[in-house]
Amino acid sequence: MSGASGRGALGRPRRVGRGLCLAPLFAAVLGVLAPLPAGAAEYDLAIEPVTVERDGATRTVIGYNGQSPGPTLRFREGEEVTIRVTNRLQVSSSIHWHGIILPSGMDGVPGLSFDGIEPGETFTYRFPVTQSGTYWFHSHSEQQEQDGAYGSIVIEPEGREPFRYDRDYVVLLSDEHDHAGATILNNLKTMPDYYNRQQRTVGDFFADVSDRGLGATLAERAAWGEMRMMPTDITDVQDYRYLINGRDPGQNWTALFDAGERIRLRFINASAMTYFDLRIPGLQMTVVQADGNNVQPVPVDELRIAVSETFDVIVRPTEARAYTLFAETMARDGYARATLAPREGMTAEVPELREPPLLTMADMRLAHGDMGHGDMGHGETGEAGMGEADTGEADMGEAGMDHSTMTGEAAEGGMAGMDHAQMGHGAATGAAADPFYAPGSGLTPSAAGGGRFLSYADLKAQRPLYAERPAGREIEIRLTGNMERYIWSINGIKYEDAEPIRLQYGERVRFKFVNETMMTHPMHLHGMWSILDAGSGKWNPVKHVVSVAPGTTVYTETEVDAPGRWAFHCHLLYHMASGMFREVRVEGGPQSAALPTSPARGE
Amino acid sequence: MTRSSLGAVAAALLASPLLFGAGQALAAGEHGGGHGRAAIGAPGEAAAADRTVEIAMYDNYYEPERLEVAGGQTVRFLVRNEGSLVHEFNIGTAEQHAAHRDEMMMMVEHGVLLADRIDRERMKMDMGGGRTMEHDDPSSLLLEPGETAELVWTFPESGTLEFACNVPGHYEAGMVGDLGIQK
Numbered sequence: 001m002s003g004a005s006g007r008g009a010l011g012r013p014r015r016v017g018r019g020l021c022l023a024p025l026f027a028a029v030l031g032v033l034a035p036l037p038a039g040a041a042e043y044d045l046a047i048e049p050v051t052v053e054r055d056g057a058t059r060t061v062i063g064y065n066g067q068s069p070g071p072t073l074r075f076r077e078g079e080e081v082t083i084r085v086t087n088r089l090q091v092s093s094s095i096h097w098h099g100i101i102l103p104s105g106m107d108g109v110p111g112l113s114f115d116g117i118e119p120g121e122t123f124t125y126r127f128p129v130t131q132s133g134t135y136w137f138h139s140h141s142e143q144q145e146q147d148g149a150y151g152s153i154v155i156e157p158e159g160r161e162p163f164r165y166d167r168d169y170v171v172l173l174s175d176e177h178d179h180a181g182a183t184i185l186n187n188l189k190t191m192p193d194y195y196n197r198q199q200r201t202v203g204d205f206f207a208d209v210s211d212r213g214l215g216a217t218l219a220e221r222a223a224w225g226e227m228r229m230m231p232t233d234i235t236d237v238q239d240y241r242y243l244i245n246g247r248d249p250g251q252n253w254t255a256l257f258d259a260g261e262r263i264r265l266r267f268i269n270a271s272a273m274t275y276f277d278l279r280i281p282g283l284q285m286t287v288v289q290a291d292g293n294n295v296q297p298v299p300v301d302e303l304r305i306a307v308s309e310t311f312d313v314i315v316r317p318t319e320a321r322a323y324t325l326f327a328e329t330m331a332r333d334g335y336a337r338a339t340l341a342p343r344e345g346m347t348a349e350v351p352e353l354r355e356p357p358l359l360t361m362a363d364m365r366l367a368h369g370d371m372g373h374g375d376m377g378h379g380e381t382g383e384a385g386m387g388e389a390d391t392g393e394a395d396m397g398e399a400g401m402d403h404s405t406m407t408g409e410a411a412e413g414g415m416a417g418m419d420h421a422q423m424g425h426g427a428a429t430g431a432a433a434d435p436f437y438a439p440g441s442g443l444t445p446s447a448a449g450g451g452r453f454l455s456y457a458d459l460k461a462q463r464p465l466y467a468e469r470p471a472g473r474e475i476e477i478r479l480t481g482n483m484e485r486y487i488w489s490i491n492g493i494k495y496e497d498a499e500p501i502r503l504q505y506g507e508r509v510r511f512k513f514v515n516e517t518m519m520t521h522p523m524h525l526h527g528m529w530s531i532l533d534a535g536s537g538k539w540n541p542v543k544h545v546v547s548v549a550p551g552t553t554v555y556t557e558t559e560v561d562a563p564g565r566w567a568f569h570c571h572l573l574y575h576m577a578s579g580m581f582r583e584v585r586v587e588g589g590p591q592s593a594a595l596p597t598s599p600a601r602g603e
Numbered sequence: 604m605t606r607s608s609l610g611a612v613a614a615a616l617l618a619s620p621l622l623f624g625a626g627q628a629l630a631a632g633e634h635g636g637g638h639g640r641a642a643i644g645a646p647g648e649a650a651a652a653d654r655t656v657e658i659a660m661y662d663n664y665y666e667p668e669r670l671e672v673a674g675g676q677t678v679r680f681l682v683r684n685e686g687s688l689v690h691e692f693n694i695g696t697a698e699q700h701a702a703h704r705d706e707m708m709m710m711v712e713h714g715v716l717l718a719d720r721i722d723r724e725r726m727k728m729d730m731g732g733g734r735t736m737e738h739d740d741p742s743s744l745l746l747e748p749g750e751t752a753e754l755v756w757t758f759p760e761s762g763t764l765e766f767a768c769n770v771p772g773h774y775e776a777g778m779v780g781d782l783g784i785q786k
Contacts, residue, residue, distance in 0.1 A: 162663045164777025262777060286775035296688065296718060297663065297772030314776055460718060462662060463687065539718055 041081045043073060045095070047117070047139070047149065048088035054176075054241065054248060061148030061176070062089065062139070069172050069246050069270065070137070070151025077132040077158045083125040087117040095125070096140040096526075097153065098308060099292050099544040102127035104564025107526055109140045112565045112583060116141055132157035133292030134266040134310045136172070143181020146272040146573055150174065154266065155292075162462055163288045163297065165264035165314055169255045173305070173327055173336055175240040175271040176248075184237055185574050192486045195237045220361065234331035234357060234443070236519070236574060237273045242329065242336035249337040254344055259320040263340065264288075266312050269305040272573035275330035275520065275547075277304050278311075279448055280323050280340065281351060285313035287454055291543040293529075294462035301451030304330065306522040306547035308571040311454075315340070322346035330443070330520075332356040354448065362440035363550035364518055435535075438551030443520065457534050459541035465529065466559050468538045471510035475501065479548060479570070479580065481517040487578055488517075488570065494579025501568065501582050503560045505589025511556045515548045521575065522547045525584065527566040530556040545571055563589035643695055643764055646741040647757035652679035660746065662686035663768065663778040671783045674760035681753055684746040688719055691768040693743035694756055694782065703743075704769045710736050711771055719748055758784055 050063035064070030075081055087093045094116045096108035106127045110116035117123045132155040139149035152170045177184060187194040247253040257263050265285070269276060278285075279302040287298045289312035297314070305311055317323055322341035329335065332353050339347055434455040437444040447453040481488040490498065503509060511530070513523060523530075524545040531540050533555040540557075548554045569581035653676045659666045660682065672678055682692045693703065710716035715725045715736050726736045738745045744752045758764075764782040767774050 160664070162661075162776070164664065284775065286772055288776055297776035299772055299775050316775070 040079055041075060043081065043083040044086070045070065045083060046086045046088050047093045047095070050148070052148070052246065055250075059178075062093075062144050063148050064151055067246070068148035068150075069174070070149075072152045072154055072170055073137070075129045075153065075155045077129055077155055080126065080128045084122055085117060085125060086122040087119055090119055092116040092118050092141055093139055093144060093149070094141045095137050097125075097127075097135065097137050098524075099133075099135040099310070100127070100153070101130055101527070101529075101562065104527055104562065104566060107566065108137075109526065109567045112567055129155060131155060131292060133289055133294070134170070134268060134312050135292050136268045136270055136308075136310065138270060140567070143185055143272070143573060143577065145270075146175075146177065146181030146184065148174075148176070150270040152266070152268055152270075162294055163264075163286075163314055164262055166261040167255070167257055168264045168266070170245065170266045170268065171255075171325065171338065172245050172268045172270050173274075173276055174243045174246075174269075175237075175274040176243055177237070177240050177272075181272065181573065185577055188236060188486045188574055189578075192236070192483050195239060234359070235273060235275075235329070235333070236572070238331070238333050240274060240329075240334060242274065242276075242327065242334050244325070244327065244336045244338040247338070249335060249350070252347065253338040254346075255325075255338065255340045256342065256344070257317060257340055258342060259318055260316070262314050262316045264312060264314055265325075266310065267305055268310045269307055271307050273307065275304060275306055275522075276327040276336065277302055277330060277445055278325070278327050279303075280315060280325050281348075281449065282319075282323050283315045283317055283340075284451075285315050287311055287313050287458075288462075290459050290541055291545060293465065293542045295541055296460040296462055296539070298454060298458045299452070300447075300454040300458070301449055302445070302447040303454035304445050306520070306545060306571075308522055308524055308545045309543075309547070322348040324348040324350050326351050328353060330357070330445075351448065357442045359518055359550065360440055360442040362438040363442060436547075436552060436554065437549045441549060441551060443549055456532060456541075456547075457536075459532070459534055460536050460539035461541050464538050464540075465542045466531065469508060471508045471557050473507075474510040474512055476512045476514065477523070479513060479515045479517055479521050479523075481519070481575075481580070483518075486574075488575040488580035490580055490582055495569075495581040496579065498582055500565075500585040503558075503584060503586045505560055505563050505586055507560045509558055509560060511558065513546070513548045513554045513556070515550055515552055515554075518550050519572070519575070520547055520549050521580065522571040523569070524571045525556075525558065525566065525568045527562040527564065527584075527586075528558050528560060530558055532556050560586055561589075562586060642759040642762055643699070643742060644756055644758040644762075647677035647679075647755040649679055649753070649755045651757075652677045652755055655679045655681060658682045658692055658766070660684045660686055660690040660692065660768065660778075662688050663690070663773045663776050665692075665766070665768075665778065665780050667780065669781040669783070670766070671785055672758050674784050674786050675758065677755065677757040679753060679755045680744075681751065682744050682746065683751040684748050687748050689716060689721055689745065689747055689770055690773065690778070691743060691745045691770055692754065693740075693767050693769060694754075694764060695742060695767070696763065697765055700765060700767045700769055700774060700779070704771065704774060706736075707769045708771050710738070716745075716770065721745060721747055758782075760784075761786055 045064050047062065047064060048066070049060050050066055050068050051058045051060050052068060061068045085095055092110065094108045094110050105113055106125050107113040108125070114123070135153040135155065137151050137153055138145045152172050154170065179187070241248050245253045255263065267278060284299045284301060285303065287295060287300060287303065289295060291310055303311060317340060320342045322339050325338040325340060327336040332355065335353060337350055433439060434444055434457065436456045445453050478491045480490065480492045487494055515521060522545045529542045530544065530546050532543050532546050534540050546554060546556050563586045566584040566586065567581065568584045569576045656670065656678055658680055680692065684690050693700065695703070707716060713725065713736060715722050726738065728735060730736060742756065744754050746752055762784050764784065766780045766782055768778040
């Protein structure tokens with residue numbers, strides 16, 4: 001495999017036929033053709049092996065047009081884009097435009113949208129751009145995303161932005177592994193704790209006994225054993241190298257500024273498996289956009305970015321000095337790092353990693369507390385076992401669920417029986433705890449400097465995208481898994497065995513996500529927006545991925561305005577590959593879903 | 604809904620309202636400014652205004668985004684909230700705005716300041732010691748969507764001022780304009 005053959009053949013993405021110049025000219029000369037869209041952009045992308053340098057050696061990864069991450073694609077709201085994608089790999093590939101509202105045939109999911117792009121083949125994507133903001137793209141084939149197949153998308157709005165900035169940088173985070181994605185999946189299937197280097201030790205056991213007594217320690221250990229989980233199971237895969245814009249911490253990607261300028265940072269988490277806690281010591285970050293949709297600005301000191309989310313922030317360094325952008329993994333097993341500085345080569349102090357979090361009994365509340373037996377993985381109640389095809393899915397058509405609980409959804413119910421005193425492990429127990437974590441959860445974040453940590457509850461739409469109306473029905477999505485066999489599922493059923501979730505065009509549905517596992521799952525619905533119920537009514541934020549923490553229930557609503565077949569899955573790559581995936585099939589509505597038609601919108 | 608006669612304002616200031624750091628600045632202004640304390644000017648009389656400036660507030664920016672005034676000039680500001688969120692038009696120094704943002708955050712936390720509405724009843728709530736969250740500083744207007752108000756201001760002879768919206772997050776997102784004072 002050589003990067004050289006593919007590289008340069010297509011070069012950087014070419015923008016041809018910009019509406020302002022070529023297209024109208026031709027139209028005028030020919031005097032024919034249907035009216036052209038306001039603008040049109042064309043790109044050529046080659047999916048190909050590329051080489052990157054790490055620690056003085058070179059590695060071959062998958063990239064686009066000679067680079068990984070791929071080039072930033074810049075669209076304009078209101079134009080139609082044409083992207084010719086040529087596969088120069090030896091295997092089938094695809095590109096999914098993450099968060100982009102488009103016809104289902106253009107969505108890039110092999111098996112649902114199209115057949116994939118075979119080696120040597122060129123597939124032409126064409127769709128109208130009906131939104132603005134920060135997005136990204138990645139392969140939706142096998143585990144190529146782990147191997148470097150991702151890039152960023154920036155869409156300029158038609159009107160002015162509701163905020164100001166002097167400089168604009170994409171900050172794309174990713175996790176890179178020495179093992180190929182396919183190998184990692186295989187290892188996890190063979191030995192689920194293959195990559196868990198933070199196993200609890202006999203020493204920890206005696207420390208727990210002395211802290212809390214033998215009985216409590218033994219009882220808790222037994223519960224964890226039944227779960228086939230460990231308190232250190234924050235992440236399935238370790239030994240990653242964490243990157244910002246393709247640079248490791250030593251390679252220190254640097255963004256330049258002059259003191260006093262406002263800088264827009266477009267954070268994109270293109271990781272396969274890694275959540276990051278982001279901060280810039282010495283600077284507040286004002287969050288102005290989440291998942292491409294503007295939010296009412298929230299100044300924070302730190303934020304957590306789930307896999308596949310995006311957050312745009314404005315920072316304003318007033319001093320002409322270097323600032324470290326520190327992206328610590330949620331599991332605290334490493335970090336990505338970049339620098340904001342007035343000049344190249346300047347650096348600032350890099351903080352120490354904080355102590356790894358430990359999951360608590362609160363994080364297994366639903367799996368353990370609600371089921372009463374803590375027997376997840378044994379299939380006794382059909383919650384997490386295999387082949388219990390009669391659970392969950394059948395009640396999808398039921399209407400008349402409780403739509404009235406609008407606040408604190410994530411913390412509702414089921415806590416009464418739990419003894420918080422036994423949870424220990426230094427769990428966050430702040431009074432103003434984030435409602436999107438189970439009370440007493442070991443994962444509840446807090447800002448390193450003691451300031452404000454962004455919560456989903458802080459996200460309010462800058463301008464509501466859809467008119468408010470009640471959902472017609474509720475669909476329960478229980479997030480389930482069997483860690484022992486590395487099977488992840490929805491309602492106890494993995495993708496291969498599941499029926500599609502059928503939605504009717506024009507309806508509004510409410511999804512109830514119940515996380516019965518110990519892991520945090522970033523749930524991503526393709527093709528349509530997920531309106532997160534953050535308790536803010538008409539201001540509820542509109543997202544394309546919603547992270548559901550262990551032991552919590554989270555609600556979203558979706559205006560079903562895009563016909564066709566769509567993917568709906570956990571965006572942790574190996575969870576998706578192991579079955580936490582559904583097809584969502586939107587029935588009715590405009591025919592020929594594959595044709596580029598503008599999606600209907602509320603308001 | 605022109606607010607606040609001068610007398611009412613003075614009374615409010617004496618009653619030690621929770622809100623607004625410009626009280627001190629106002630005092631400094633009356634003493635001729637300088638002495639290291641920022642002089643931002645003082646409320647003026649509409650009849651004595653040298654000019655009228657219209658300011659439109661959008662989500663989340665002003666039009667215009669900068670303004671030049673002459674030293675000592677009295678300006679009548681006609682401020683209209685054209686956005687769908689609550690916005691403020693406040694004249695002060697960067698430091699004063701920073702202090703005021705803490706107060707505005709408190710208003711949000713106490714449910715006085717909502718995204719698109721101001722709970723003016725709740726503003727009067729006694730916060731202890733006779734302090735309230737009434738937003739009645741003479742150098743500031745806090746407007747709901749669609750509201751229009753007038754503010755007359757006599758600028759000092761010199762200084763570096765900003766007009767700003769201190770609704771949490773708005774200033775940081777760029778809802779601030781430079782006020783240049785020409786000598």
